[in-house]
Amino acid sequence: MSHRSKKPSLRRVALLGVGALFATALAVPAATADAAPAADCAAADAAIYRPPASVTAAPGTVLACRRVDALPLVGDVPLTAWKVQYASTDGRGKAVAVSGTVVVPRAAWTGPGERPLVAFAPGTLGIGPQCAFSKQLAGEYQDAYEGGNIAALLRAGYAVAATDGAGYLDGQVHPYVSGADAGHALLDIARAAPGVPGSGLSAAARVGLWGYSEGGAGSLWAAQLARSYAPGLSVVGVASGGVPGDLKVVAKSLNGGAFAGFLLDAVIGMATTHPEMPFDELLDEEGRTAVRDAKMLCLVGTLARFAGGRTENYTRDGLTLDQIFAVRGPDGRTWGQIVDKNKLGTGVGPAGSGARHEIGFPVLQYRGLLDEVIPAETEEATRQAYCAARIPTQWNTYPGDHLLADFQAVDDVVKWLGDRFAGRPMPGNC
Missing domain, CATH: 1.10.260.130 (434 Repressor (Amino-terminal Domain))
Structure with a gap:
């Protein structure tokens, strides 16, 4: 496997050091009903983060969208992007609205079939609405560190649907580490992305799942729930790093x-x-x-x-x-x-096994050998649980700590997802 030599900037390293205070977002009155997005995706920014009084649309329905001119956190990759609010389901089965970002490269897709889509779950950002990944991608705050992950996917030609995760609308609290909430939100933004007017994405596109740290757990939960919750998605693989499995x-x-x-x-x-x-x-x-x-x-x-x-x-x-x-x-x-109940790797099995969580596609799990945040024992135990369940699993390690390993793995993950989109076999290294 390859290791990226490029180190994160001093600002990114400082994420593990001195803090900065962010003000709470002001509450905005709730909308009274679900509404289809305007053809030009011209909803006010505030409307993306305004929680509806109720959600009656099917999971994965776009409720509101707004075209954004640039994503400073991603850099200078030519792209078209939208902030979106979409219907999802919380961990207890209640219909909810969730926010996120859909990004499509401006370069035409030249590969076979439809342009692939990667549903991306960000790492830990905080639990208040002011911390939403969509706001940070758009340059409204400077606390996120995974813009390079998004940029690498776009350069490879893939579209990205990055969920904020549940609980980032005004007046809400993010249900941090709730597996079902995270899994549903990630799967539903993959379902929502083709419904964004002008995205050019297909509901039949091949879908990859990716996340690190909190996002690593969220992406694995999405993998475990995909067959039962979103069987219509063509998920071909999941890459999950720094996973807090137990x-x-x-x-x-x-x-x-x-x-x-x-x-x-x-x-x-x-x-x-x-x-x-x-x-x-x-x-x-x-x-x-x-x-x-x-x-x-x-x-x-x-x-x-x-x-x-x-x-x-x-x-x-x-x-x-x-x-x-x-x-x-x-x-x-x-x-x-x-x-x-939020422990990963329990009740899992391959497609057709009758397991509570059937996974019918390959899995990549990875960690930093110097990870000082997530204990090695739980990351390795999650991997071992997947191997014991006969799920094709690739296991990679990197020489960095928790933050650095995320950057070191980017090139490998993008290539691994590309192999899944191309239908190449992956026997794993259990």
């Missing part, structure tokens, strides 16, 4: 460390998806302040504000993670059981 293992590693802000975001994300579970009553005043602050911060600010934080410092009774996992809700379920 959230309990990750949580124990993050608690009290330099990246404890990720754990706080995860706790808030779980509380958002399970409002019936005890949460606010477990917090002390410092904990409530931490929750308020986390919703106002994006990636860099979150890391700086909460470095070294421990759950014991934010809870009334100094609860450890194990004690929080043991807390029961009104239906008798524990927080630990809810967290375990």
